[in-house]
Amino acid sequence: MNKDKLTWTEKERKKVFECKIFSVLESWCEAPDSAERKDAQVFSVIDTKDWVLVVPVLETESGKQFVMVWQWRHGSKCLSLEFPGGVMESGEEPEEAGKRELYEETGYKPARMKKLGEFSPNPAIMSNKVHIYLAEDLTNSGKQKLDEDEFVEIEIVDEKKVINGMGKEPFVHALMGTALSLYLKS
Numbered sequence: 001m002n003k004d005k006l007t008w009t010e011k012e013r014k015k016v017f018e019c020k021i022f023s024v025l026e027s028w029c030e031a032p033d034s035a036e037r038k039d040a041q042v043f044s045v046i047d048t049k050d051w052v053l054v055v056p057v058l059e060t061e062s063g064k065q066f067v068m069v070w071q072w073r074h075g076s077k078c079l080s081l082e083f084p085g086g087v088m089e090s091g092e093e094p095e096e097a098g099k100r101e102l103y104e105e106t107g108y109k110p111a112r113m114k115k116l117g118e119f120s121p122n123p124a125i126m127s128n129k130v131h132i133y134l135a136e137d138l139t140n141s142g143k144q145k146l147d148e149d150e151f152v153e154i155e156i157v158d159e160k161k162v163i164n165g166m167g168k169e170p171f172v173h174a175l176m177g178t179a180l181s182l183y184l185k186s
Contacts, residue, residue: 022048053085094131111137116182
């Protein structure tokens with residue numbers, strides 16, 4: 001494969017909109033065959049911080065269970081049962097962000113964290129990555145530390161129920177499906 005025949009060259013980037021969690025950029029790019037074209041093409045990019053997602057596993061007498069959270073999702077206008085996670089803070093390492101998000105949303109602290117992988121949530125239009133971790137040997141502090149605009153309920157869910165329910169309500173968060181696929185191959 002000749003990557004040069006596929007690679008676009010960005011000539012200019014300008015912020016056209018900014019809100020609390022993302023910015024929209026216009027990116028002027030030259031196509032790989034720019035010698036045959038006269039103008040750069042404009043693409044929209046959603047620029048946001050990286051995210052982290054944690055698969056917290058409890059070993060119980062009845063088998064493996066996940067510590068999950070119920071959250072309202074404004075985009076889909078529905079409740080979603082999912083793994084804890086969120087936006088990384090500036091300068092924060094992904095593993096530390098995972099530990100922080102797990103504790104804030106659930107009150108659990110892990111003895112062990114293992115990186116399962118990272119993905120671009122939607123590389124066609126988004127600039128960020130999501131970092132996915134497995135959290136094991138959990139200790140429950142019994143206290144959540146939610147953000148002011150965060151309303152989250154914890155539920156302990158049997159591993160098999162999540163695996164069998166993926167892609168159906170309430171397991172509809174696509175990034176959670178991605179995290180589960182990495183967990184299953186770990």
